[in-house]
Structures are given as C-alpha cells and as structure tokens.
Amino acid sequence: MLILELLKKSLHSNVKIISISNLRNEENADIFLKLFLKKGLFVESISPLFVDTLSGIVAYTKIIFTKKKNNNNYNLNLYFNNIRKKISIVNLFNLN
Numbered sequence: 001m002l003i004l005e006l007l008k009k010s011l012h013s014n015v016k017i018i019s020i021s022n023l024r025n026e027e028n029a030d031i032f033l034k035l036f037l038k039k040g041l042f043v044e045s046i047s048p049l050f051v052d053t054l055s056g057i058v059a060y061t062k063i064i065f066t067k068k069k070n071n072n073n074y075n076l077n078l079y080f081n082n083i084r085k086k087i088s089i090v091n092l093f094n095l096n
Helices: 002-010 026-038 076-094
Strands: 016-021 042-053 056-066
Touching: 026 042, 026 056, 026 076, 042 076, 056 076
Parallel strands: none
Antiparallel strands: 016 056, 042 056
8 A cells, every 4th residue: 555655646647557467356356446546546447458378368457547537437347247258259269
C-alpha cells in the first residue's frame, strides 16, 4: 500500500501506470482493482494478453491506471468469461 501512495504522489496528472498481472479470477481482479482505487488511481482500460506456453495458452491482464477520475465500469464476470472462452477454443484447436 505504501508503494501505491508513493507512486501516486510522484505522478503527473497525465501519466499512466501499466500493470500486467496474472489475475486468476473475478474475485482476485476485484481486490486488485480496489487497492488502486483506494489510493485514487482509476482504471482507464483493461484488456487480455494471451501468451502461448508449452502447457497451452495463458492469459494475463493488462490494466492501465490513471489519476484522472472516469466513469469506466468494467464487468469482470464478462471479461473473465470471454477469456475462458478464447482459451478453451484455442486449446481445442491445438489438440489437432
């Protein structure tokens, strides 16, 4: 938490923080996002990054945070359901 406070204080108003995280589910993502929100850092965008590994496709989450308050409201259930669908489809094609 102290790191987030120091980071926020050192940012100009137009600077953004990019996080690439291995968020496993909606609950973990919600906790992660709330930590930043409590420190006055808001989600500008959230998107998946897919990585092809030896054990299959792995999804990471790219989140861009900003000090500028916005009305972005992300549906984490829909976000993770879409990721699960994409991974299952890609892994199904890789079985051939």
